[in-house]
Amino acid sequence: AGDIPAATLDSSHSAFTATASRDDGNLESDDYRYNDDYEDYDVATPPKCGTTWVKALSFATMARAAYPPSAGDHPLLRLNPHDCVPSMEGLFGAGREAQLEVLPSPRLMHTHMHHALLPPSLAHNPDCKIVYVCREPKDMMVSLWHFTKALVSTGGRTYPFSDALEWTCEGKSPYGPFWDHLLGYWRASKATPERVLFLKYEEMLADQVGTIRELARFLGVPFTAAEEAAGLPLDIVKLCSIDTMRSLDANKTGKSGQFFKFPNESFFRKGVVGDWVNHMTPEMARDVDAIVEEKLRGSGLTFTS
Numbered sequence: 001a002g003d004i005p006a007a008t009l010d011s012s013h014s015a016f017t018a019t020a021s022r023d024d025g026n027l028e029s030d031d032y033r034y035n036d037d038y039e040d041y042d043v044a045t046p047p048k049c050g051t052t053w054v055k056a057l058s059f060a061t062m063a064r065a066a067y068p069p070s071a072g073d074h075p076l077l078r079l080n081p082h083d084c085v086p087s088m089e090g091l092f093g094a095g096r097e098a099q100l101e102v103l104p105s106p107r108l109m110h111t112h113m114h115h116a117l118l119p120p121s122l123a124h125n126p127d128c129k130i131v132y133v134c135r136e137p138k139d140m141m142v143s144l145w146h147f148t149k150a151l152v153s154t155g156g157r158t159y160p161f162s163d164a165l166e167w168t169c170e171g172k173s174p175y176g177p178f179w180d181h182l183l184g185y186w187r188a189s190k191a192t193p194e195r196v197l198f199l200k201y202e203e204m205l206a207d208q209v210g211t212i213r214e215l216a217r218f219l220g221v222p223f224t225a226a227e228e229a230a231g232l233p234l235d236i237v238k239l240c241s242i243d244t245m246r247s248l249d250a251n252k253t254g255k256s257g258q259f260f261k262f263p264n265e266s267f268f269r270k271g272v273v274g275d276w277v278n279h280m281t282p283e284m285a286r287d288v289d290a291i292v293e294e295k296l297r298g299s300g301l302t303f304t305s
């Protein structure tokens, strides 16, 4: 990802900088120093909830002046979306912070981190916006199980789906208990809706053009009447569709990822709602639904299977 394309409509300023690291190479919150000259937009997701898709949609939306979605040389036609929108965890502490420095503002990046673990310069900065994407938990669990199997070729272990389900329901997930992840961003979106947009994968799939309009409005770059008349929202939806994405060489070959290297093709599996019915018994599904109901009770956040 040495050549992350600039996803920006104006290049006046950009977002936050990490300037120091601890002896162990990891950054602490104090290491993040807010820089007034920067403005950041962050895509935040639990793994397997549509990260790759929303990276592509956000990038295509913000970069549309420089790269019209119908252009034959669009970066998304030659680069995996993970190479267009860098992941914070993959940059900080890895000595690659300079890649962010060269991005013009507003910079677009991604994290899987829990809201409570975001640096204050991002979580509480009025110049930073967060697009959060989540997914019906049973589908998320199925997707994650398939995805981790992609690591077997690089030395990972394979394990039964029932084990994966049990661990996830005990709160053992890559970025912490999924319900905490959901609630952290859900509450932030309720407290500061102008800064945190809370999206659900199922609703995005059901209304893709509506989603891209909402995303553009939230990111401060609503479609103009001329862009609407030219069909730009639909062009972006088509460019970022799973069928287009999986047909591209950049997504059929190569590997991406911050800690592990996943085959690019493993980011594009089925892309549907309700695949859990092919993996869970009715009892398993009832157990997960009961946990979700219990953990989210009173929050106002619900999912439809």
Ligand code: A3P
Binding pocket: 045, 046, 047, 048, 049, 050, 051, 052, 053, 139, 142, 143, 144, 146, 240, 241, 242, 243, 245, 267, 268, 269, 270, 271, 272, 275
């Ligand atoms: P499935 O495994 O259920 O098919 P992430 O990008 O967070 O890793 O999420 C991966 C999930 O999003 C996978 O779900 C994948 O197929 C789906 N996905 C990837 N690209 C997509 C796209 N352009 N449109 C819709 N879904 C997409």
